[in-house]
Amino acid sequence: MTDPNLPNLTVQQLEYLVAAAASPTRAVAAASLGVTPSALTQGLAELERRIGVTLFERSGRLTRLRPQAADVLAHARRVVAETRGLARWAEGQRTGRAGVVRLGTIDAVAVHHRAEAIRRHRQDVPGLDLRLNVAPSGELLDSLRVGDLDLVACVEPTRHDLSTQLDGIDFDHCFTEPLFAYAPAQSNAETMADWGPWVSYPRGSHTREVIAAGLVAAGAPFTVVAESNQPEVLREMVRLGMGWAVLPAVPAETGSEPLKRARRRPVAERRIAVARRSGLPADAAVEALAEALLAG
Template sequence: MDDPILPNLTVQQLEYLVAAAGSPTRAAAAASLGVTPSALTQGLAELERRVGVPLFERYGRHTRPRPQATEVLAHARRVVAETRDLARWAEAQRTGRAGVVRLGTIDAVAVHHRAEVIRRHRRDVPGLDLRLTVAPSGVLLDALLVGDLDLVVCVEPTGSIAGLTTSPCLDEPMHAYAPDGVHAGPPEGWGPWVTYPRGSHTREVIAAGLATIGAPFAVVAESNQPEVLREMVRLGMGWAVLSAAQAESGVEPLDRVRRLPVGTRRLV
């Protein structure tokens, strides 16, 4: 037997049927949906026409569902309930309270500046799958450009990048630190330095800041990890320019060479 032609029913018509079956009068059903009784009656009449089966009968001054309306009503309740679930899901997606967000940050953001914000967001919005990637700024921007990340917080690049929109997050002062026992004289005698690898956005900020105050920038060791750079300073391998959050947190914090920062890196 061939399948019958499907009736062209709308969710609104089915919602009218559910409301009419659960209300004492058509007027009450219409009020519960925020429509006029006339609109409700017309919608139910159109539903009957499209189904091809009489669904209501007169009972005094009122109408009530016929026995054959039972199957249609059960179907209507399922469709309306599932459509409401779909609407809730779509709203959660639009408002960012559900779905997947691939966030990339540099280590200073994930560990120091926004660690509590990230933890609180995971706790307060359990429906959102927040996937965190921690990497250097250049790596994050490359991943963003190819679509592997949705959002990044990194050091502001020196020039604009086509296709990307940036907003300031915070300005982070960068200070100079020397090994214990080293006398910090004029900037002309500072160094040698342990710092970030070539191509690092933070290294560009450091190099520009040291040049401004007349300090040489002779590099003897490199690492992408500020914790490693801090340990190199403790071991006497060289000086470093780091943020206070990276250099002065935890046990054995480093001491600043001077009060004023060498430069400031902007996180976007």
């Protein structure tokens, strides 16, 4: 037995059927949908014609659904409900009120500078599925470049990196973070030429490049004896007397034993940027989160 041809039904016709079944009169049904009674009647007649089954019968001055139409009504209710769900989903996608955003940030952004902005955005957009990955800047940008992340908040690469390694990524400046020098408690350095040795971020780190350039410009040597991606670990290395460090103020000067700055002025500044891949179709959910991060 071959399958019958599918009737060419419209969601509007099925919506008319659902409304007519739920209303005492067709006038009430039409008013609930914002159409005229004649438009509703014509739509229902066309639905009957396309199905090839009579759905309604006269009962005095009223028209009521026939018992044989119960299966058609159940189908109509399912289709209308699922189509409404689809419409809500599409609206959320268009407006950024729903969807999935894979966000990558460095720890300073996620824990300190934009933690409140991220929390507030999640509260304001409860339909958003936000997936957060915290990692070093270079790792985040690699993931962004291959499509594993949608949005990144990281240390902006140096001009050399921007021109040779990161084609296809757009950067928007978010904020600038000063970096200060901190010495072990037992240090007796008298001039910047006596500063060091250093505990610092790993080789290849964007922040380490900024620190190295700042120290060289100030006339201080930059000999690294230990490395870590975690500023809190570097802070503890300084407390243990393993070396000096250049760090943001928040991780260095918090806790029960805050470090003291070797001088009041920062050694360098790192630019924190929001990064996206170039040339992609606009995604409202990604754009809304980017705006929240940039606004702080």
